[in-house]
Amino acid sequence: MRKLLGMLCGVTLLVAGCSDDGTPTGQAAPSSSGLAAASASVSATPSASPTPSPSPSPLDPAVAANTRQVCDELKKVMFDETVTYLSALSAYGDANSITDPAKQQTVLNVAKKGLTAWAKAVRPLSPKASNPALRKAIDDQVAALDDTAATLQTFEQVKSALAAPQMQVAGRETKEICG
Numbered sequence: 001m002r003k004l005l006g007m008l009c010g011v012t013l014l015v016a017g018c019s020d021d022g023t024p025t026g027q028a029a030p031s032s033s034g035l036a037a038a039s040a041s042v043s044a045t046p047s048a049s050p051t052p053s054p055s056p057s058p059l060d061p062a063v064a065a066n067t068r069q070v071c072d073e074l075k076k077v078m079f080d081e082t083v084t085y086l087s088a089l090s091a092y093g094d095a096n097s098i099t100d101p102a103k104q105q106t107v108l109n110v111a112k113k114g115l116t117a118w119a120k121a122v123r124p125l126s127p128k129a130s131n132p133a134l135r136k137a138i139d140d141q142v143a144a145l146d147d148t149a150a151t152l153q154t155f156e157q158v159k160s161a162l163a164a165p166q167m168q169v170a171g172r173e174t175k176e177i178c179g
Helices: 002-011 034-040 061-090 101-128 132-151 165-178
Strands: none
Touching (some): 061 165, 101 132, 132 165
């Protein structure tokens, strides 16, 4: 359970704050089982450390307020979509026990559909952002979700989809802006 919560916190675009047990702050902890628990065993630790960015210039107060509002919306969407995605996959049981090729193909299709729906839920937030850096980060997150869905070719890839490098990079970009 702790691994799932840690992954959920990391996957929630690295924007939501987390408590010591890995639970995103301000959110109830989701239950874990099945494929979601197996997915949680995948290391979400990025392989490269982010390069330091220059000190951000102060934002206009209206842009800063908009950034906070859009970041709050983004955190909620990312949390909700992470829970939806993992819940849909966990309905098929433990990933390590799925040996039937037809069931594996079903799980692969559910994962692709879930990532595409996730991107669709995030996409409308980009035009709401006044901050160009936040717009870019949201667009990059959408692209990462779409690319990850498009590149899933095997059942085995589903287990590590959320730890894909482009997902990690997009998460770090957003965390820099949204905290």
